[in-house]
Amino acid sequence: MKPRLPLLLIPAGFVIWASAFTLLYAVLSLGCVAGWQSEVIAGMTLVRLVLLAVWLVHLAALIVLLIYCVQLRHRSADRTFGFLRRAAIGSTVAALAATVWTGVAIPAVTPCL
Amino acid sequence: MTTDTPDSRHPPVSAIRLHKRLEAVWGTPPGWARLSAVNHNVVGRRFILTAFVFFGIGGVLAMLIRAQLATPRSAFLGPEIYNQIFTMHGTVMMFLFAIPMFEGFAIYLLPKLLGARDMAFPRLGAYGYWCYLFGGSILLIALAFGLAPDGGWFMYTPLTSKTYSPGINADIWLIGVTFVEVSAISAAIEIIATVLKTRAPGMSIDKMPLLAWYLLVTAFMMLFGFPPLILGSVLLELERAFSLPFFDPTRGGDSLLWQHLFWLFGHPEVYIIFLPAAGMVSTILPTLARREIIGYGWIVVSVVALAFLSFGLWVHHMFTVGIPHLALAFFSSASTAVAVPTAVQIFAWIGTLAAGRPQLKLPMLYLLGFFSVFVIGGLTGVMLAIVPFNWQAHDTHFVVAHLHYVLVGGFVFPMLAAAYYWLPHFTGRVPRHSLGTAAFWLIMIGFNLTFLVMHWTGLLGMPRRITGYGPETGWEWPNLLSSIGSFTMAIGFALFAIDVLMHWRHGKRCDRNRWGASTLEWATATPPPSYNFASLPQIASRAPLADRPDLGNRLAAGDGYLGFVRHQWLETLGVEAVTGRVEQIVRLPNRTFIPLVTAVITGLFFVAVLFKLYVLALIALVAVVAAALMWTPDSGERQDRGALPIGNGESAVLHSEAASPPSLWAIWLALAADATAFASLGFGLLFLWVVAPNWPPPEWLQWSPLGAALTAAGLAIALLAANVAAMRRVVARAPWREALLAIAASGHIVALTGIGAIVLVTPAPTRHAYAAVVLVMLLYAGLHVAIGLVFAGFGIWRSRAGFVSPVRRIDLRLGAIWTSYTAALGAAALLLVFGLPLVMGTVR
Ligand code: HEM
Ligand SMILES: [Cu+2]
Secondary structure, eight states, rough: OOOOOGHHHHHHHHHHHHHHHHHHHHHHHHHHHHHHGGGTTTTHHHHHHHHHHHHHHHHHHHHHHHHHHHOOOOOTTTTHHHHHHHHHHHHHHHHHHHHHHHTTTTTTOOOTT | OOOOOOOSSSSSSSHHHHHHHHHHHOOOGGGGGGGGOOOHHHHHHHHHHHHHHHHHHHHHHHHHHHHHHHHHHTTSSOOOHHHHHHHHHHHIIIIIIHHHHHHEEEHHHHHHHTTTOOSSOOOHHHHHHHHHHHHHHHHHHHHHHTTOSSSTTTOOTTSSTTTTTTSSSSHHHHHHHHHHHHHHHHHHHHHHHHHHHHHOOTOGGGSSHHHHHHHHHHHHHHHHHHHHHHHHHHHHHHHHHHHHOOOOOGGGOOOOHHHHHHHHHHHHHHHHHHHHHHHHHHHHHHHHTTTTOOOHHHHHHHHHHHHGGGGGGGGGGOGGGGGOHHHHHHHHHHHHHHHHHHHHHHHHHHHHHHOOOOOOOOOHHHHHHHHHHHHHHHHHHHHSSSSHHHHHHBHHHHHHHHHHHHIIIOOOOOOOHHHHHHHHHSSOOOOOOOOHHHHHHHHHHHHHHHHHHHHHHHHHOOBSSOOOOOOGGGGGHHHHHHHHHHHHHHHOOOOOHHHHHHHHHHHHEOOSSSOOOGGGGGGGGGSSSSTSSSOOOOSSOOOHHHOTHHHHHHTTTTTSSTSSTTTOEEEEEOOOOTTTTTTEEEEEEEOOOOHHHHHHHHHHHHHHTTTTTHHHHHHHHHHHHHHHHHGGGGOSSSSSOEEEEEEEEEEEEGGGGGSSOOOHHHHHHHHHHHHHHHHHHHHHHHHHHHHHHHOSSOOOOOHHEEEEEEEHHHHHHHHHHHHTTTHHHTSSSSSHHHHHHHHHHHHHHHHHHHHHHHHHSSSTTTTHHHHHHHHHHHHHHHHHHHHHHHHHHHHHHHHOOOOOOOOOOOHHHHHHHHHHHHHHHHHHIIIIIHHHHGGGOOOO
């Protein structure tokens, strides 16, 4: 099976990274203004909880995308599509690593200081 | 008889006759007619030459700075002039040298690399050049009159707000730079459409030369990076001209908004400058190392990664402004991550060198200079990305040193390597003397003396942008050394310029493919003819010239596609973006004065704004629309032609009848840039709401049921009507499609009325930033609706004039796409202005 717009698979992973980045920054800013750092749920401030959720959802999306890219089958003669598939896998892995790296501080750093 | 039998199994004419016929239609005649040139060879050379002149000017300004700082308490330049000079140095180097140099390089080289005859939109390229020239001239004239901007190249508010910069200086920056940016965005659209659509048959995406990938990604970065700055400039100009307080904290604005919008552009800008240079390196280095580059796929991935990551770190320029630590961590992580894809490319280059048999030719020498300087710049960059160190070095000469290691290392050295590598292609000559080597050593030694020492003055605490310093500071010796170094470097650049002139006038003639390269640009004659290739090749690998070293001669003899002239048309081939299968014949417009005229009127608009002649500005705006409509007759057909032969026994339809012509890509790209600007505006509103002092505003926007209903209904009618009008079955009946377009037009008028009604109830925009942003948002939507109205009228005219048929629907499709986008934009604007107060009621 071939996707309709295979070229978009190359940036797709990083689009998800960009969404994660934007949302994390937005949630943090809005949450701190709204006072979410003083509401504690299950031993965690609300801000941190929402941030973690945003982060994990994006990580999950990236993993789904990665599985999709890996599973794409193609005739071995179609070298162009083979290239696109490999490049898509590579950039999705890179985006996954970048998203992990972007968010590692969430569990550790006090949000609203 | 001008039409040859388009059948190249029996080449009908000799190479010379084919050349003459092609040159007769593609060439640009001498004299005044040269001003009408749209050919990419001419336009590209103009860009490059002009950018080089600006580099010289920026360099002279740098020398003035260094002369001033050479000795303590220097009285050489007063603070007023000095401020103008360093501001103009930064502005000229970034906006008038680096970006346009890249544009010119891409416009000149891309079609040749891709095996095409020209760029996808030649007139757009010409228009962009004139905008660049006029915008740059505004800045230079201001400098000559002592009215140049003086707030630093990043124009921080409130220093550049009316209170602190009452003169015209800041307006000059905002208007001149925005004018130049119009040209950058048009170049970006053109580059993307060209790379994706007008390659040689068979050049699938994995067989593209790496340089094309780099230029493609860079163009995308420009498309998304420039709109925030354009928006910021418009807002600041609105504040300065009409007192709308976006950046004024006493009235609900915030200076930090400017910093965000600026760096949202400004950091990617650094990579927009670096990536094309890296592309040059990835092209020159394998040729001189005599082997294919290692890790083609890795490089593509790392370029894409770099493009994205570089957008996520703008706040590292604002580490000291008081942002939560966790947010700093996000931006710091992106700042460090960006080093990884850069390192991947560096390893690919080193690996290629190690695995090949490198020759130390002159371009290679400059590449080695690039390596050493750029790596040092990268290391100090990682130092600065670490927040605590940043706090120490912020705004000292350490930063100036870092930024020049990156910019000069990352752009100027590769550009010099590229100049020596491609000069034989431009001129068909090779240099006789080895002035280039002497120039290299002067530049290299001078550069390092200047800026290595500057790290040290920075660590000694010397702040940037100061007019002078006292002798007690202990900064005298390093500054003197630094200045001596910079003058050494200047002599080196002068030697380079002399070398190029000598080479051009007195160099020895050389054959095609001087370096034994494998990429297509070396299959043209040198210097290249206006049409590049007498016929277009079929591509089967990444190294077409290595496969068939005689390719150039065979193409010149007409042994490829389109090796003929049909009806005096300028033709090149359009392919499917991924596979490189032939899809269409792209018929290009020929030389015309319209781009020049349009640019002059655009300039008139900007100058009128500068001098606050708003009536004239409005007239100019209408005239720009009229001029834009004059572009269109040449890009349509008045009859269906079906498939036409393209040689090699194959055939294709004209782009006007194709499913996916380049213009379709152009509108999508333009809308992407537009959406980015609107999103930045939305970001601005949210940002002020959350962060700015003096909120809530004295008054909220009143709910306007009539206005909202009219707007929504009008948009919905226009959306439906325009889309139905473009459907194949409807297009077949002229009265229907015209009636539907008329309905779309009335829908737009209704929507405009609705927006007007909302504007009437908007609180006074000069009192608070909230009302100002709401007003701008409404006007933004209104402007799009008005353009939608023009599109509807345009569709009716094109339909009447015979440009439309069931297979030639592109005009109506473009209108439908615009109208759909406008509807979405209008809906988003309504949601933001009416919905946000409800949602944000709890916040503040
Ligand atoms: C050719 C040799 C060059 C020299 C000797 C030089 C020198 C300088 C100096 C001394 C400053 C600091 C002014 C101050 O903070 O007081 C400066 C600032 C700057 N330079 Fe250069 N420069 C050179 C080339 C370039 C190039 C090629 C670029 C960009 C492509 C560039 C971009 C900038 C920018 C953006 C600034 C900041 C201006 C500001 O603070 O507003 N420079 N340069
Ligand atoms: Cu930066």
